[in-house]
Amino acid sequence: MATKIWVILQQQNGELNALSKETLAAGAHLARLTDGSMEGVLLGSGIDVLADEIAGEIDMTALHVADDPLLERYTPEGYAGVLTGAIRRSAPDYLLFPHTYQSMDYFPRLAQRVDGVLVPGVEAVSEEEGSIVWTRPVLGGKLQSRVRVKTDFVGRPVLASIQSGAYSGEEAPSGTAARSPLPVPADEIGSPREILAEEQAAEDEVDLSKANVIVAAGRGVGGEEKMQVIHDLADTLGAEVGASRPVIDNEWLPRDRQIGSSGQTVAPKLYIAVGISGAIQHLVGMKGSGVVVAVNKDPNAPIFSVADYGIVGDLHEVLPALTEAIRGAKG
Amino acid sequence: MKIAVCIKQVPDTEARLRVGPDGRWIEEEDLPFIINENDEFALEEAISWAEETDGEVTVFTLGPPRATEALRKALALGAAEAVHLEDRSFQDGDAISTGRALAAAISRGDFDLVFTGSQTDDLGFGATGSVLAEVLGWPHAWLVMGVELDDGEEALQVVREMEGGMNQRIRVPLPAVIEVQAGINHPRYASLRGIMKAKRKPIETPSPSDLGLDAQAVGAAGAGLELLSVSFPPSSEGAELIEGEPEEAAAALVEKLEKEARVL
Numbered sequence A: 001m002a003t004k005i006w007v008i009l010q011q012q013n014g015e016l017n018a019l020s021k022e023t024l025a026a027g028a029h030l031a032r033l034t035d036g037s038m039e040g041v042l043l044g045s046g047i048d049v050l051a052d053e054i055a056g057e058i059d060m061t062a063l064h065v066a067d068d069p070l071l072e073r074y075t076p077e078g079y080a081g082v083l084t085g086a087i088r089r090s091a092p093d094y095l096l097f098p099h100t101y102q103s104m105d106y107f108p109r110l111a112q113r114v115d116g117v118l119v120p121g122v123e124a125v126s127e128e129e130g131s132i133v134w135t136r137p138v139l140g141g142k143l144q145s146r147v148r149v150k151t152d153f154v155g156r157p158v159l160a161s162i163q164s165g166a167y168s169g170e171e172a173p174s175g176t177a178a179r180s181p182l183p184v185p186a187d188e189i190g191s192p193r194e195i196l197a198e199e200q201a202a203e204d205e206v207d208l209s210k211a212n213v214i215v216a217a218g219r220g221v222g223g224e225e226k227m228q229v230i231h232d233l234a235d236t237l238g239a240e241v242g243a244s245r246p247v248i249d250n251e252w253l254p255r256d257r258q259i260g261s262s263g264q265t266v267a268p269k270l271y272i273a274v275g276i277s278g279a280i281q282h283l284v285g286m287k288g289s290g291v292v293v294a295v296n297k298d299p300n301a302p303i304f305s306v307a308d309y310g311i312v313g314d315l316h317e318v319l320p321a322l323t324e325a326i327r328g329a330k331g
Numbered sequence B: 001m002k003i004a005v006c007i008k009q010v011p012d013t014e015a016r017l018r019v020g021p022d023g024r025w026i027e028e029e030d031l032p033f034i035i036n037e038n039d040e041f042a043l044e045e046a047i048s049w050a051e052e053t054d055g056e057v058t059v060f061t062l063g064p065p066r067a068t069e070a071l072r073k074a075l076a077l078g079a080a081e082a083v084h085l086e087d088r089s090f091q092d093g094d095a096i097s098t099g100r101a102l103a104a105a106i107s108r109g110d111f112d113l114v115f116t117g118s119q120t121d122d123l124g125f126g127a128t129g130s131v132l133a134e135v136l137g138w139p140h141a142w143l144v145m146g147v148e149l150d151d152g153e154e155a156l157q158v159v160r161e162m163e164g165g166m167n168q169r170i171r172v173p174l175p176a177v178i179e180v181q182a183g184i185n186h187p188r189y190a191s192l193r194g195i196m197k198a199k200r201k202p203i204e205t206p207s208p209s210d211l212g213l214d215a216q217a218v219g220a221a222g223a224g225l226e227l228l229s230v231s232f233p234p235s236s237e238g239a240e241l242i243e244g245e246p247e248e249a250a251a252a253l254v255e256k257l258e259k260e261a262r263v264l
């Protein structure tokens, strides 16, 4: 097939984000599957040092660098504008993006603009009977889907984003890459948006990142008035209480208790997930935990695939029993 | 203001899901369907904006006949009229073909502002609103947690989520597409009067050609992505499941946490 694969690297303040390395590992994997060559793309301002570092570290056919004061601050129009021209000139077959909020903010627009095929949130890439098959979560992560580009769309650029944890950054191939400059067309990257401020979403009163034990409540708890079982268990364990996003959105707990991609990232020794299904946006915030326990009434809940121990059952029966058992054990 | 809002009817993922006979999607028969969670918030945002600006809301959905129920609910909550892309050829698309069809429908009206959700709970592309914005040539904002009017009626101030618990405040000129995130507001309940009134409100069902679109360019035919199968995640590498009555299971778990995992 001999394809050209672009990996769009994401940097902030001259540092590569961790998921970019994982995306390079995905790119190398896709290159093996399609007899392709991998090239990197890096956008920003004052990124010369970083670009040299990457070019000296990663095995790629090329590293395309758009280093321009106009790209000092990320805007969707800026990034989509630079990449539109680049795609039209060089016609890559695949563009892999790290599945970050930044990529998700602009690459759907880019896909529409270059008439490409859009595959967000990929967890695995494989080859089946001559076509590339992408695995991505559906139905809130409860199921996985396998998708591919329809035959009559083959030949259009495929723009996919790679989910955190899908590939290991250590498998990004070492070697070198030849740097080449990427044009920044000033008249095509103007943004109508004006960035006014960046601020903390919640006054971080509790810093869950230092907690040893966390009892995390999910929507399955069923209501603010039913939260007592969570607090009882946490008190008995001397644990902090955390939560999935719906618990926060419903105001059963304040926002500074939210764990996940739009909340805090935690890594306690023991994480007890109660009535949490295990959507990827939650998992990215707690996957560094030591021992994970899940209590859920649904044996198929994806949380069980990241847990060490699980109890399938109604949390309102299991939790009081668990609290009792721990009290007993502590004497 | 003239406001459009896009809502999708999705399976209630709280229900017991089963893979359908052809393996390509879940069995939809007997499944409860609800308005996508993000879209409930988008709808509330649209209706309260219309109230504050003395405007009107038109609600758009692309979906099979059952999606009428979602539109009726939106009309009961206060939307003035509805557009249902119900034609067979619109269905089973991806974010791009769905975004293009919705954009074509919306561009027939003279809207100042479009609200969508940030992500669906079924296909979960997180992209349809942005594609729609690109087709319309309007700015978008994704993962929006706050919207205010700025400078008269010319622009909005928008608070959008970024990674790691940070927010960004931006100004975007109107017209714009605002992709709402769950938790932005408190969705209201429908009143009995609202439900009665909704029965008389119009639902338009344009065909692709009514929108100036080729039937081959929308829905499954216009989508670059093809769904091959769905399956439950493999449970093999998963947790050690502890069985028994709550008391037994709890005692067994505590023992394991003490002796095996040594975390108590």
Ligand SMILES: Cc1cc2nc3c(=O)[nH]c(=O)nc-3n(C[C@H](O)[C@H](O)[C@H](O)COP(=O)(O)OP(=O)(O)OC[C@H]3O[C@@H](n4cnc5c(N)ncnc54)[C@H](O)[C@@H]3O)c2cc1C
Residues within 6 Å of the ligand: A140, A217, A218, A219, A220, A221, A243, A244, A245, A246, A247, A258, A259, A260, A261, A262, A263, A264, A274, A275, A276, A277, A278, A279, A280, A281, A282, A285, A295, A296, A297, A298, A301, A313, A314, A315, A316, B118, B119, B143
């Ligand atoms: C951009 C973006 C950012 C996001 N950021 C975050 C984030 O930071 N953190 C986060 O958590 N989510 C985040 N989400 C939301 C995420 O996608 C999921 O919707 C959310 O994590 C689901 O929360 P949940 O598991 O509590 O609820 P659900 O998915 O509704 O799961 C509830 C679970 O409870 C179980 N249950 C129900 N009743 C009982 C009972 N009686 N006993 C035992 N079990 C029961 C059910 O079986 C189910 O598994 C984000 C989403 C988007 C699009």
Ligand SMILES: Nc1ncnc2c1ncn2[C@@H]1O[C@H](COP(=O)(O)O)[C@@H](O)[C@H]1O
Residues within 6 Å of the ligand: B006, B007, B008, B009, B036, B038, B039, B042, B060, B061, B062, B063, B095, B098, B102, B115, B116, B117, B118, B119, B120, B123, B124, B125, B126, B127, B128, B129
């Ligand atoms: N079939 C549809 N009908 C109406 N709106 C939709 C449809 N699909 C997606 N949307 C809108 O686009 C948003 C993002 O959807 P998605 O890209 O599927 O995650 C949703 O929250 C809806 O507001």
